[in-house]
Amino acid sequence: MRLExxxxEDVIMDLKPLDHLTGKHAFIRAGQWDYDRVTYDYRIDSKEKNITYYIRIQGYTVEGDVDSGNAVIKLATPLLGKHYYPHGVEYGENESFPENLVERAVNLVSKIKEEMVQYKK
Structure with missing residues (x-):
């Protein structure tokens, strides 16, 4: 589900402050990057058996590269997904999400957005 x-969306930031800011809010980049893209995930455990939810913030480079640490990143629309063990994460429009989970996702992304003002390019 896209969190419109x-x-x-379209915020442009340097990689290092973006890593710091997302990490401060428990979004993990870990190995989810390549030279021209980054992905930050926030895991939400569920009481449902074998179901985990993820809030995903993605971006791509507009300058530099991620490996060197000097990239400038343009962010995309965040996503809310449902992980079905062992198949993977689904973000499709056919997925249903509890309303309180959608609110939580929007609130988390909003907190990050509020703090981005000091770092935006």
Whole structure:
């Protein structure tokens, strides 16, 4: 599910402050990057058996590269997904999400967006 109108779509930031800011809010980049893309995930455990939810913030480089640490990243629309063990994460429009989970996802992304003001290019 796309989390539309969060305010972070098309934000442009340097990689290091973006890593810091997302990490501060428990979004993990870990090995989810290549030279021209980054992905930050926030895991939400579920009481449902074998179901885990993820909030995903993605971006791509507009300058530099991620490996060198000097990239400038343009963010995309965040996503809310449901992980089905062992198949993977689904973000499709056919997925259903509890309303309180969607609110939580929007609130988390909003907190990050509020703090981005000091780092935006």
């Amino acid at each position: 109108n969060t305010g972070i």
